[in-house]
Amino acid sequence: MSEDRTTRTAVRTITDLARLAGVSPGTVSRALAGKSLVNAKTREKIEAIAREHGFRPNQMASGLRRQKTGVIGVAIPLGHDVRQQISDTFFMTLLGHLADELTLEGYDLMLRRVVPEDDADWLDRFIGSGMIDGVIVIGQSDQFARIEDVADGYLPMVVWGNHQQGQRHCVVGTDSRLGGRMAAERLIAAGARRIAFVGDTTPIEFAARFAGAEDVAQRMGADIVALPTHLSPDRASDEIARHLAAADGRIDGIFAATDTLAALCLTALRERGIAVPEAVRLVGFDDLPIASQTVPPLTTVRQDIAAGARGMVQLLLRRLAGEETESLVLPPQLVIRQSS
């Protein structure tokens, strides 16, 4: 046991191991890397010693030499709502799936939360660090322009977010505008004529959701207004309450930018004694777990998060291989429950 420990600590480098095995470091490297050039018996012996001593080649050294690290960077740019987004259920779920997919492909994940306002060249810094082979950006926030800039000179990058005509960076995301249309159509079909959009329209994907809803409202002759609301639950609660008070009775449908916001709307509506869906119809977005657990359960526009994560990783892999891939736009899906 104790001699096991002493011998164990002795083998720290490939050279130590080589000495033990009576071969050169090069051979050890080749054996451990599974190259075909090394004799079967030699390889076995080396592997045995490696196993016995729990030896792992140093990834830093390996990465330096091979000029690739086996690490993918995942950046979460936080806009104004700093505190919020990192714990935003949607992004976190996406992150979880990304971790799964990347692990599956043999990559590690380096997570970086960035505040673009404090740190103008967050993206260049991340990429230029030499620590990552490629980067996934979760959410464009208000950084569209900067991402476009970088995309011109750096291939292995995939972004979660909204697709715009003619953009140059590779993006994966739900068709927000279509989703917005679906939401508005449902609200109107359920009898709404005076619709409020609850959410922040600054981030590009939310703007698209609103725009989609506007399309439909205009076409079907319904009213729609945006009620600017932050995404962080603590601030949103008050804002929603204020919105409802201000709009007092003049609203018969709400399209919430997010299920989280929709749930808060539900609470606020209940507090004011407004019946859902009878007096006000409500549609959310995302289909987070919470959507099915509210009272009444939320009608919402579903985003397929798992498919999104898989898509991002697959596209990134192809870009790592040098291919210039197209963007991937996923179809949203209306999930009808009882809030409208």
Next chain:
Amino acid sequence: MSEDRTTRTAVRTITDLARLAGVSPGTVSRALAGKSLVNAKTREKIEAIAREHGFRPNQMASGLRRQKTGVIGVAIPLGHDVRQQISDTFFMTLLGHLADELTLEGYDLMLRRVVPEDDADWLDRFIGSGMIDGVIVIGQSDQFARIEDVADGYLPMVVWGNHQQGQRHCVVGTDSRLGGRMAAERLIAAGARRIAFVGDTTPIEFAARFAGAEDVAQRMGADIVALPTHLSPDRASDEIARHLAAADGRIDGIFAATDTLAALCLTALRERGIAVPEAVRLVGFDDLPIASQTVPPLTTVRQDIAAGARGMVQLLLRRLAGEETESLVLPPQLVIRQSS
């Protein structure tokens, strides 16, 4: 613009930059590292060139030479409920706060999701990779023994989870047993006499929550049973429904291991037409955002996630500095709402 780009690509290494600045690589290194030994004018010139070309020293090379990487590994061991935990709200929130705290301290975060069953020495592998300066393990899952083993020979590790008498690894976590006691006390104070614990008692922290509740039940002469339930929402729903059906009317209080489970209980109870808190009192655990949004809002045992994250990072920093720190046990807090 285009010459900007060509010159930009020219400066990839510290040596390139040195050539441009007319000094030696060593000087550039010192200047960029902010050492005092370099002349003010020289430093300025070097910094100017670096800024102009967007140069960043390669972290891999730096890490190799300095034998430290500036990266902290965060491992999330997934037990039987593989699919669940990575998107578990509690862990994800903790992860978010960890990212914040680590960023604040100048560290990057490498996230690794591990399935201990498939990969026996996940922890050694992570540590031995040479990519991380220290490791934070989120949740002990069923890996207590393995973590103890590693802790003997590796200082910079902090684990989120339950503290046990005499354990050797540094852990940060809420006093689950105390939390369990609080929950049971509240249930009994609210009139419950036949309590059910909904959750999986295999993971050590849940076992402690149950044990705490048992303490109180026994002392106060109430009944308590554990109803084994998986944590993933899809499986849990059915299981809870089945539990309720089986227990039909013989239960007047539920202690859910998690707010997520509590919310599901609420839904299931409503479906069976059981009034909360009148017929059945309900207490959750964690105080996740969802707790305040259910109908009725959940009485729950609050864990201070932000404090936990901060504590873990601070302890890890001290351990990185060579100090053998104690564990940190945080006090839970009963938040009384309307479900009991």
Next chain:
DNA sequence: AGGAAAACTGCAATCGTTTGCAAATCGTGT
């Protein structure tokens, strides 16, 4: 002006692994 101390800078080795190239070993057919 001369000289010693102080302030900078350059040299070259080093971190641990990979890999092109050359050398060594093996097997086999004559």
Next chain:
DNA sequence: ACACGATTTGCAAACGATTGCAGTTTTCCT
């Protein structure tokens, strides 16, 4: 016994940044 491919191995130069040590320049004092 020898030659000739085919396999295996070893050698040594990278990868890019850091740092102890030694050398150079500057500063300052008499």
